[in-house]
Amino acid sequence: MQYTINKQLLNQFTNTHNSDSDIKAFRTYTKTCQDFNILPHYQIIESSTPFYNLSKQYDILIATTREELHNAIAYKKNQYYMFLHKKRDSEISKSCHIIESNNEALSLLNKAQQPSPTIGFTPTMGALHNGHKSLITANVAQNHISIVSIFVNPTQFAPTEDLDKYPRTIEKDIELCGNNDVDILFIPTNETIYQENDEITLNPPKKMGYILEGYYRPTHFAGVLQVVLKLFNLIMPTHAYFGQKDAQQLLIIQKMVQHLCLPIKIIGMPIVRDSDNLALSSRNVYLNTQERKKALAIPTTIFHLQTRIVNDGMRNRKILKQEAKEILKDLEIDYMDFYTYDLQFAKEARECIFLLAIRMGAIRLLDNLWIQ
Numbered sequence: 001m002q003y004t005i006n007k008q009l010l011n012q013f014t015n016t017h018n019s020d021s022d023i024k025a026f027r028t029y030t031k032t033c034q035d036f037n038i039l040p041h042y043q044i045i046e047s048s049t050p051f052y053n054l055s056k057q058y059d060i061l062i063a064t065t066r067e068e069l070h071n072a073i074a075y076k077k078n079q080y081y082m083f084l085h086k087k088r089d090s091e092i093s094k095s096c097h098i099i100e101s102n103n104e105a106l107s108l109l110n111k112a113q114q115p116s117p118t119i120g121f122t123p124t125m126g127a128l129h130n131g132h133k134s135l136i137t138a139n140v141a142q143n144h145i146s147i148v149s150i151f152v153n154p155t156q157f158a159p160t161e162d163l164d165k166y167p168r169t170i171e172k173d174i175e176l177c178g179n180n181d182v183d184i185l186f187i188p189t190n191e192t193i194y195q196e197n198d199e200i201t202l203n204p205p206k207k208m209g210y211i212l213e214g215y216y217r218p219t220h221f222a223g224v225l226q227v228v229l230k231l232f233n234l235i236m237p238t239h240a241y242f243g244q245k246d247a248q249q250l251l252i253i254q255k256m257v258q259h260l261c262l263p264i265k266i267i268g269m270p271i272v273r274d275s276d277n278l279a280l281s282s283r284n285v286y287l288n289t290q291e292r293k294k295a296l297a298i299p300t301t302i303f304h305l306q307t308r309i310v311n312d313g314m315r316n317r318k319i320l321k322q323e324a325k326e327i328l329k330d331l332e333i334d335y336m337d338f339y340t341y342d343l344q345f346a347k348e349a350r351e352c353i354f355l356l357a358i359r360m361g362a363i364r365l366l367d368n369l370w371i372q
């Protein structure tokens with residue numbers, strides 16, 4: 001797919017991410033393309049724009065407000081139904097003459113019905129890397145309509161954390177989504193997600209939400225659940241994709257979906273690693289060369305444990321922990337242990353997750369191993 005971006009206009013956007021000027025920059029871009037008769041490669045769905053007026057030629061629809069998002073989804077659904085109609089008409093006209101059994105009539109009836117499109121959703125905070133890309137690729141491949149969101153959610157950051165400094169690479173992010181056939185990119189402003197007095201919030205489960213990451217970041221999972229539920233309600237996906245990299249987050253979101261009876265299938269995707277095996281993370285850019293080198297003891301530990309468990313059949317939790325400690329001896333460990341899928345201590349290294357967090361300079365590095 002050809003994909004070009006008007007750098008000058010997007011620079012304007014990049015420097016002012018998450019404010020009303022984002023929308024302005026996008027609109028200027030679209031308008032300039034119209035003025036110069038250039039085909040834009042992405043398009044804001046204006047609230048007032050009826051979806052049937054939009055052309056198919058755009059690669060990716062970008063929405064920043066609720067209305068724009070809903071118009072974009074309606075537009076994509078309409079495209080899907082139009083496609084289905086054409087397909088169904090051709091199938092029906094082909095088989096009309098040769099119905100010979102009840103079964104055939106039944107299968108024709110099934111074809112004539114309009115199944116709803118599946119809507120896949122990948123929430124992210126941007127600064128997209130290959131880890132995000134694996135979630136996006138699965139989403140695009142497995143659903144009729146794919147949606148990615150980029151939103152650096154303030155409620156999941158404590159006041160002492162890196163909200164303002166969180167890496168933002170919006171221009172590259174749009175390109176990655178465009179090149180990977182994402183249908184809709186939702187880049188809400190704070191005002192799109194949060195009202196002035198957002199009083200109704202969610203608490204994570206007591207036993208799962210305040211240990212491990214929750215111990216070091218006590219308000220974190222409440223903020224995550226708040227934004228994820230809001231995004232689920234805005235997008236109404238049928239499938240949502242999360243990384244096993246953030247294992248505790250994935251398990252807590254699965255609990256929320258289960259406890260609140262949300263009709264969404266949560267799909268956990270394996271950890272993607274860099275060429276040196278460090279798990280990819282948007283925050284890795286904070287590491288200097290020396291720290292990065294030191295941090296490689298983390299994937300070494302993970303691969304060591306995997307080998308010991310799979311090849312040697314070693315399931316003794318204490319022995320494995322001792323070996324891990326030895327490899328990590330020069331690092332500051334926040335936590336390291338084997339946990340069940342309900343985040344209780346696992347008695348042995350079987351059907352559980354090994355969870356590890358290391359403190360390094362300004363950041364904490366997470367890694368884990370899912371054990372059969």
Ligand code: AMP
Pocket residue numbers: 123124125126130131132134135241242243244245246269270271272273279280281282
């Ligand atoms: P973030 O942008 O950090 O909020 O992450 C968005 C999603 O990408 C979350 O579901 C993460 O678990 C997932 N993710 C982040 N890094 C990786 C990785 N290295 N491999 C797989 N998934 C990841």
